[in-house]
Amino acid sequence: MKKLLMASAAAALMAGAASGEEIKVGVAAAFTGPLESLAPPIAAGSELALKQASDSGLFLDGSTLTPVRADTTCVDSAAAVAAVERIITSDRVAGVAGPMCSGATGAVVSNVAVPNGIVVISPSATSPSLSTIEDNGLFFRTAPSDARQGQVMSDLVMERGIEEVAITYTNNDYGKGLASAFEEAYKAAGGTVTITAAHEDGKADYSAEVGALASAGGEVLVVVGYVDQGGSGVVQAALDTGAFDTFVFPDGMVGQALVDRFGTAIDGSFGQNPAAAGEGRELFTAMAEEAGFDGTSAFAGEAYDAAALLVLAMQAAGSADPQVYKDKVMEVANAPGEEILPGELDKALEILAGGGDVDYVGAASVELIGPGESGGSYREVVIEGGELKVIGYR
């Protein structure tokens, strides 16, 4: 019996060696918690990229890739740290695509990724504070920092000659981070902010909040909130009392739900959200549909890109050792090299195996800047005749 076991174990080892090794990659997302509805398409996006690379048979001499999921919960940083720690120490993953939320991501990078020397690529953490986090070159993100969005939004407001605004933000990391990024950029450009007031999501009535905003004054109201939460409540109360009739909307507000609810009442308002256009996005959406998930869901494309970058960096380095391949992430993401769209991972793997260069474009037009985050292109949107109109990209 003992001999048989030994024999079969040896056979398994041999078989493994013949077809390369099995490399595990962590897929960390907030499967429970406030963003649980966004998590499945994000995880599916990452896993799709891993599957494509694995099935091509070209990855690291025929190695296979296996995703390992971890639940990072979004709000509970301790749980996120424990979950990622587990997949690193017991499953021995070579890299992590995720986590989703800014708070969880910061905790995971400082407490798990850096001590264990594991590369982490988040598809959706947008907080500006992550740009300066101590990461030993191990942390990247395919989502742009909100510092950039604040700058873009400030430019939009300034270009319209609006010099006085009131700001209201949803009272969490996203709202606070983006509101202060915008305030900083706008003040630097010479604008005046009359008031920056938080609002809590999930209240029935925002007339008191709007009363304070109206009293402070301002030509337009900047609403850094969520369209299906307090953000719309504030807009409704502002319209009802006649306090403001023009609004500036960032990515949390720009959506079909906004114009469905307010129609022509908010004509003339404007805003921006991350650019979802381009050939890459369309290819990815079609691929996602085939694979059975919604590719248009927020950050699903960025998740595909995060996993793809991990795979391509490993291939370029010829090793799944994070200490080796971490330096290749920026290289494969940016020019020069052959442009790689979603679904062309096999082509990219082949080029890299032959010693060539690739410039990964992917679903979200990835271009990593500065500390390894997406440069972020946004589309400028205005509301005209009760419809969202895209009038430009920046």
Place this chain on the structure above:
Amino acid sequence: MTDLLNALVAFSNFVLIPATAYGAQLALGALGVTLIYGILRFSNFAHGDTMAFGTMLTVLFTWWLQSLGVGLGPLPTALLALPAGIAGTALLLLATDRVVYRFYRAQKAKPVILVIVSMGVMFILNGLVRFIIGPDDQRFADGERFIITARAFKEMTGLDEGLAIRTTQGITLVTAMIVVVLLFWFLNRTRTGKSMRAFSDNEDLALLSGINPERVVAITWIIVAALATIAGVLYGLDKSFKPFTYFQLLLPIFASAIVGGLGSPVGAIAGGFVIAYSEVTITYAFKKVLGYLLPERLEPDGLVQLLSTDYKFAVSFVILVIVLLFRPTGLFRGKAV
């Protein structure tokens, strides 16, 4: 002169009108709490969720009526669905009384036990409402949205400040007035109402004079169902219907009832308005109003806001604590808690 008018209009638009509507909604809620306290002698913690349940039924009926194409023109369809909502809620409350409260009444349980029991009922109603209609926001207001819009007011008067009055705010006030008049007429003029008051004043004496206690209790629950449903529907029409906010309403409603004096209907109404006006006035930023009133060099730079709007609920708490410390029986000499 124009400045004075502008200041007045700004104040009415952001403080007076919203606070009056909110006060009327709180007053109706507090009336229900106070009636239960006066007649059944316990604080009903399930009141907020009773309001949610009644509103939910009304919302469902409203949707059904809307799907049939029935409407009230400029008025919200929900008014038409209101009687059905009240009837359903009354049945629910009578059933709860039968299954839960009657058992404890027969045992002459202490009020504090009944309070805990009502919390149990609260959790069950809480779950029931979420189970049927879900935890999300539901909008069911239709018809004309405004009596007068801010823009129209500005054009009409030529003032800088607009004044908006929503239809739902008007309906709230009118309905609340009708309900209160009916309730006082019922309590003071009808035989049943008088027997209820007698029961409230002295239970033993009332029993001796041949008042049927079960009948009094049943009628109380039916009136409470009507008050809770009307208050809930008005609040939902004016703001929006979300089960969790109704649970949160419990605090200002209890504050209103206690400030006015538990067991005193007049007190409940006064308390409702005291709480509503304090909440809104204390969290309002007076910069604009003062800007109109004061000469230019005295104009305030800051917001002149006593408390950030985040602390709205704290206002009810503070008033509650002050009243309990200095006048535990409330403004109108209700029963001490």
